[in-house]
Each structure stands twice: as structure tokens, then as C-alpha cells.
Amino acid sequence: MSAKLDLSGWDPEGLKVLVRVDFNVPLDGDRNITDETRITAALPTITFLSGKGARVILMSHLGRPKGKIDPAFSLRPVADRLAELVDVPVKFALDTVGPDAASRAASLQPGEILLLENLRFNPGETANDPSFAGALAAIGDAYVNDAFGTAHRAHASTVGVPQVLGGGRAGFLMEKELAHLGALLNDPARPFTAVLGGAKVAGKVDVILNLLERVDHLLLGGGMIFTFFHELGLNVGASLLDKESFEVAREISRRAKTSRAELILPEDCVVADEFSDDAATRTVLVTDIPDGWMGLDIGPRSRERFGKVIAGSRSIFWNGPMGVFELPSFAAGTRAVGTAIAEATKNGAVSVVGGGDSVAAVNSMGLGEGISHISTGGGASLEFMAGRPLPGVKALSDR
Ligand code: AMP
Secondary structure: OOOEOOOOOOOOOOOEEEEEOOOOOOEOOOOOEOOOHHHHHHHHHHHHHHHOOOEEEEEOOOOOOOOOOOHHHOOHHHHHHHHHHOOOOEEEOOOOOOHHHHHHHHOOOOOOEEEOOOHHHOOOOOOOOHHHHHHHHHOOOEEEEOOHHHOOOOOHHHHHHHHHOOOOEEOHHHHHHHHHHHHHHHOOOOOEEEEEOOOOOOOOHHHHHHHHHHOOEEEEOOOOHHHHHHHOOOOOOOOOOOHHHHHHHHHHHHHHOOOOOEEEOOOEEEEEOOOOOOOOEEEEEHHHOOOOOEEEEEOHHHHHHHHHHHHOOOEEEEEOOOOOOOOHHHOHHHHHHHHHHHHHHHOOOEEEEOOHHHHHHHHHOOOHHHOOEEOOOHHHHHHHHOOOOOHHHHOOOEO
């Protein structure tokens, strides 16, 4: 249970409740929603509030329109889809703090739902501009945040609005995310293993440093390992290097010597002569990467070692692929880790997967069902695991 006020025991009947949701869904060229997970994840909160007779005013961003109105980023397709998923009327406002939103909010009946247009059409959203936050707050009586995926951002809709309205409540999705991630961070069953991958070290430094003191095993894979190998004096050929992170990679390796966690890097990798699915490939020890070849996945020895560590763990956190999993030739490492985590979960471990790419990998490999909790927030779950307070959570009322 989180320390923040949630929806339980609340009677919002008749109130205009401003709900920050994360409807930042992927759209194809014809503006069809290609993955509606983020919409369905917010339904429990939306239907609860509507069922209690609240006037539900939903706010979200979609993509990065950079403070300008851009029809390509309109939330209209989301409103249309939402209307099919709930059995109460869903209205759509053509603006956020303009006359259309104001009049539609004013005429909203208890139980009805109104979705405002993309918050990021207004530069005040990401700037957390007080006048934009004030204007948003003016159309509601109470605030709920169910957008875990943006809780690490101090924007008008995540921080400014609850400040004006004197706090707010966590929605069901927010509550669930905080409960799962909080349990892992504060009271994990041990051994606790974290698996981190992805392209870059930058952006993961704080989470790596924090996890080194909290977990028992820290497994690193993905493109970022070559930055570590380079700093250990190995030849990495044409592999990805995150030049800005050389110094911090050295610092991480140094700290790992005395940290609680055992830091485990891959022993072998799959190298390719070019970045392509039909490149020539070889499996080599990380000490033997040939000039001109690039490491695009962890190798079979590493898959086995990582699998054994995962199998012996009772708590597991995973963020970031082990290789270029989008190309089938380099997906084996990511698949092995996903499969091992699902297997460990079946045997009683608690597993949490966070981050867009690892979630996409888990789902595309059909392993989603085997994971205890799949986080809807990539950046937010990393910030949380880095031990940093999330501004959007801090802004909510204490229990
Ligand atoms: P990130 O956004 O840092 O989590 O990185 C995710 C991306 O890292 C995915 O698109 C992967 O294809 C990519 N990636 C993983 N391993 C490698 C690698 N060895 N070389 C280059 N890119 C990689």
C-alpha cells in the first residue's frame, strides 16, 4: 500500500473530477491505435468514478507536438475508442483550457466522461506554467492521477493542477504500480536480481548505482555493456559506444567491487559484420571481438549464466533488451531472459518488467502472462527504482 490517498472509500458523486491518464498510445499512418494497453489500463479508475456519479474529465498528452496544435497528435481517435469500451457517453473537447472544454465541462452530467484535447498542444503543460495549471484546475473540483508513465515529469497536469486543488488521489493503476515497484524496492524477497539492458548507459546510471546497493545480482546486457568493456580495456570492434558515459562506467565498475550486489557482465556475445538481420554472425568471447564487428546480442554462455541466476532468484526487476531484439537474428538473449523470468515467476518469484522495449519484447514473445507485473511506465519505473521521488506522486495527498 502506498502512503498516498487512493480511491477507496471516496464518494465523488457529482464532483467534476480531473483525471490525469496516460493515453499516449502508438498510432499508425492512418491514425489507428496499434496498441490500446494504456487505454484499457486506465479503465478501472474511469469506470469506478463514472459509476459513482462523478463528472469525469480526462487529461492526457499524446506524442510530442512541442506546444503547438498539430492534428496528427489529436486525442480524437482515443476518445472514439474509449466510447466503445465504456457504456456511458464520452465527449471530446477540441481544446484544454479554451471555450470548448469550459462549456463541455460545465454541461457534463454525473457519470459522463469528457476527454480534453492533447495537453501538449499548449506549451504551458511541459513548462508547468502556473496560469495553464490554474486554468485546468478551474474546470474541476478534485484531482486524480492515474498516469504512472508521466509521474516522473513535473508538468502542469501532474504537479501544477494538484497544487492548485490542494492535493489529489492516486487512481487504481497508479496505486498498483506504486505497490508493486515499492515492494520490490523496499522489501524484496531475496535473492533479488535486476536485469538491465538497452542501448545506452546514460539515463540508467542512477538506477544502476542505486540497485548495486539493493539487489543481490545485477545482470547487464544490451548495447551498453560495450561501454563497460571499452573501459575495462577490451577491444569492442564496431560495437555501440556511449562516449559520454566512459567515466561513469568506470565509476560503476569501481563501486561494484564493494557493493552489496554482484555485478555480472556477459562472457560472450553474438557479433555481426553489419547492423542487419542477414549480416554474417559469429559467437565470440567478449575478450575476442574482432575489429570491424559489432556485438548485437549476448551469447549462449551468458544466456545460460543469466538464466541460472534468474532461476535462483525470488525477486526480479527487468528493464531493457539484451540485444537488438527487433531483428530475429539478435533476439535470443532477450528471449532467454524473458523465458527465464517467466519460469522463475511460475516457481514463486515476483517479477516486474518496466520500460517500453522490454515490455514490447515480453509481449511479442508471448511471455506477458508469465510476469507478475508489467509496468506501464518505462522512464517512471526507472526513476522509481533509482530511488528518486516522482514529482507526480509527491503532489498527491498523503493518506
Ligand atoms: P534503450 O532505449 O536504451 O532501453 O535501448 C533499447 C534499444 O537498444 C533497442 O532498440 C535495442 O535494439 C537496442 N540495443 C540492444 N542491444 C544493442 C546492441 N548490442 N547494439 C545496439 N543496439 C542495441
